[in-house]
Amino acid sequence: MQDLTESFPDRDPAVGHDTPTVHPPLPPHDALMEVCDRLPCAFAILEPDGLVSFANAAFRTLFNLSSHPGLGGPDLSRVASGAVRSLKSLDGRILPVNPVTFGGGRTLVLVEDKSSSSPAEMTERRDALTGLANRVVLKEQIVTALTGPEPDGTETALLLLDLDRFKAVNDTLGHPIGDKLLCRVVDRLRATVRKTDLVARLGGDEFAILQRSPKQPEAAKALAQRLVDLIGRTYLVDDHILNIGVSIGVAFPPNDGNDPDRLLKSADLALYRAKEEGRGRFRFFEQEMDARAQARRTLELDLRRAFALRQFEVYYQAQMSLHDKQVVGFEALARWRHPQRGMVSPAAFIPVAEEIGLISQIGEWVLLTACREAASWPGNQRIAVNLSPMQFGKAGLVETVAAALATSGLPPERLELEITESVLLDDTAGTLAILHQLRSLGIRIAMDDFGTGYSSLGYLRSFPFDKVKIDQSFIRDMPTDGDSAAIVKAIIGLGISLGISTTAEGVETEEQLNRLRAEGCTDIQGYLLSKPVPASDLAAIFNRSTHP
């Protein structure tokens, strides 16, 4: 047993395991298969027993035949014998077929599809890679489903599918692997649907299925469940073990939309919800999703306008040193004052601003405004400004910060930039380089919301932070929850041993303050000291701190 073990070294269960290598030329077999699949002419090969051993993509599209032998499809055995001379395609056309017997008793079945064998037809109605129907065909069939109420009580469901993590595969392993993976996915789709269903490819990793069944919505639910399971199972592509998943949104005409665009939109909203809830699942459309999306859209529009309309303001929240009870700095916080909505909380608009890419612009504006404001203060209190992960993704962050310092005349040591752990999550090397450049401008860097994130300690070690801010959730729960108290104590201890200061956020009571002081916390911020205030109210705080 020993020797065997040694000759087959352990590998971790390789979830997403990959070894990017130079790709060898396609073996002739694969190349041939690919050529067959790209041919516009539909054909299949029948074994002597009448079973299909091969069908190209055009054939599979016409008849919804699985790409794997022996699974479903039209009865071709009678074609081989010459008893049948035509086949009914999925879109209801009767197509003449032409059987040709060749070596080994096999039969080549050629389909004479005049309407779709032209190259133009191929590109206009089918996806070139997979041979699937495209959006044009899907919309046509939705219209058909909407017009005639089916005599047999058949109802239609539209399933919209979006692959999870497919982009990562494409980005890390390249398009050739991504394309092969897509073909495998399509094979699984084809193998799962019924002959009467339509599978279409709408975009890179987006697919749609028009399912017809007398038993809706149960049939759609069963299909969606099966697809989430099947598409989510591991793929082997070349030497790679690939794991992706699928999210699905389902809509039923005519209730969820009585024209193709409305129906697609409803399915898309349901898909969006499925992804929001964690992907790898399906959701049926509900009217309430529409209302929510509507509300979300107006918020987005308002937010885009807010900038031009100068509806943003910067508020400042004081930070106090526990050592000498002096106000040593302020955190700059973005506020949005909307004429109808009133003051919109950052929790409501920051995530939306992040999603629509507005956060960098807002962040820059806050930085500039706060630096200018702080430069005019009577004392030399620090000003802390938040940086979002997205600002790190954009080029020119260091230049922007340097420019803010130069135009405001604020000494760099008075500026403190706060980042969350999520900034360090992706592209750590690039991010660390930027952080070091910022530090070399003379700026302080603080770790924000500490304890709420991921592998916190590793990140603290990866960069010489000047300060750690303890998330307010721990401070709030500290008096009642032993775990929170222990975490606070641990973070403060960590700060002491790393020689960096710790600021407790959200301090509201004397009790919290006393405990924090006893643990060795260096600074506090919170309502006990002051809530965030507009620049015009800062004078009162300055006066208070000079005359305690």
Place this chain on the structure above:
Amino acid sequence: MSEQVHRLVYFSRNAMPGTSDEIVEGVHQILKSSRRNNARAGVTGALLFNSGCFAQVLEGPSSAVSETFERIQWDERHSEVLVLDYAPVDGRVFPDWSMSFVGASQSGQHLFGDVSAASGFNPIHLKAAQVLTTLHRLVMDEEKQTA
């Protein structure tokens, strides 16, 4: 020139409902089609069924192994398929068996015990090499007994 062999080791859970007799019948159906299809495709290997779980080793040319596995993935008779290893190897460990079988009723059950005890049959803790060596040992033992 010898062919390039890929080896796949995976683990999955039985999803066939029914009495144990029905399940055993189901496993035999799986074996029947495996032996037929694998012999044709140039795939060899071993299948274990124990405590409601499958462990399987498939060996052969990469396209044959991945195509066979793709078909196995479509199978609703099992679920939670976990691939432990898939890589090119120097040669086959099961050159002579289109699909050798080790089942719960076999004398080898206690031998496999060390894997199931060590792992608690939690597939996360199973290592490909462990499955491979155990399967190989069990198949060899059975060969000896029937010889």
